Amino acid sequence: MAAAGGGDRLTDLPEEILLHILSMLPNSKQVVRTSALSSQWRFLWKSVPASLYFNSEDDLNSDEEENIIAYAVSVNRELHYWRSCEKIKSFRVFPHSYEFIEHDIDLWVHFAVNIGKVEEFTLKFYFFESVDFAYKFPEFAYTNTVLRNLVLGCCRLRPSGNVKWSNLVSLSIGDAGMTEGVMEKILSGCPNLECLELDKVIGIHRLDISSVKLRKLIVTIFDRECGVDDQDYCLEIHAPHIRHLELRGLCCDEIHFQLRDVASLVTAVLSLNVHFVDLEENLEKECRYLQELLHHVANVKNLELGPWCIEYLSILEFKGWPVPPSSWRFLKLNSALEQYDYPGICSFLSSSSGLETLVIDWRHPKQRKLLSKYTNEDERRRRFETHSFNCSLPHLKTFKFINFYGKPSENKCVHPLIKCLCKNATALKKFGIACEFRGRDVFWNYVVRRS
DSSP: OTTTTTTTTTSOOOOOHHHHHHEEEEEESHHHHHSSSSSGTTTGGGGSOEEEEOOOGGGGTTHHHHHHHHHHHHHHHHHHHHHTEEEEEEEEEEEEEEEEHHHHHHHHIIIIIIIIIOOOEEEEEEESSSSSEEEEEGGGEEEEEEEEEEEEEEOOOOSSSOOOEEEOOEEEEEEEEEOOHHHHHHOOOOOOTTTTEEEESOSEEEEOOOOOOOOOEEEEEGGGGGOOTTOOEEEEEEEEEEEEEEEEEOOOOTOEEEEEEEOOOOEEEEEEEEOOSSSHHHHHHHHHHHHHHHHTTTOSSEEEOOHHHHHHHHHHHHHHHOOOOOSSSSSEESSSOGGGGGHHHHHHHHTTTOOEEEEEEEEOOSSSSHHHHSSOOOHHHHHHHHHHOOOOTTOOOOOEEEEESGGGGGOTTHHHHHHHEEEEEETEEEEEEEEEEETTEEEEEEEOOOO
């Protein structure tokens, strides 16, 4: 264009448009390379919000001192160049461990909270021996007014004074040991927090969330491999203003959740795997545990259940458990269904007369054949053949399978379930099955015809 006498029309664009174009490039290094285009572009990159990402994953097979130090030197060199950038939006760093480079990591945290003034900071370690020997998050980092999203993994949080993260909106803490006093300090120091994630955090027996702004809570519980020595560990959750709750992970023996006050819940995700050591002795206890959880989420509008919950629905149905009425409008079942899941699901749906959308995600295989251990084959077959689905679903309009594999017509649960839904869901016009067929994603729409 310049040779034709038309000039460089790209450079002639207003600076704010050029900055917007540069911000669309995949990574910050490509933005910097544009400084070589012309003298006018030489310093333009400094005004583009940068996103920095440093991953030591390539060196995970080696924890030698030389490799760890080389990684730290590489990060330090990059950060030296980025000091002159006007705005660093995000800074994510994933060291192998803090051994040999603890001082360097302190400098990275200092860069994030004081120099770069980043809005999003992630510090997660790939390796740590135990929560007692994790990296100690520095005291100076507990005061910051710029951070909006903070993700910490394998870090010890021990603030000696108050926490002041006044602008923080999202906080994720993983693989950490923490006292209830520290958790209280953190929550009181984050007045604008909207989302909290605790991923295998030990040491807290009671989680009190009183903030009306904090609406989303994700908690992943742990097993004994994570270092829990308490023989009766129970995490009580008191969160009267939480709107979205996700409970995940492995509950074993006496390690579990207890919901005490979650009256404002709109969405609940129960993706747990409860596995007591002696199944025959503790089967009743597992059943009661699921009943208790379902009782606390009976009034939510959106419910998602994992494979363990779905396995136990049939056991509860076999035991004659009356499913209490619910307010669910959206229900997602994450499980590759089998023949004997059918009675439990039908019984569960019988309490969901207000259901509008049902989704079954097949990409969640079950781990145990619980019903086969609880009953014999003849009992299960009789229960399956004689079960009748006598509840209407007048509001169900959307029904679909996703991530399905195999042929729907050959599955002994899918066919009778579809048949019953087509009969009892009077508002249902069509349903879909999305599956993988010969390496391709295929989606079938079926029209429901009524006589």
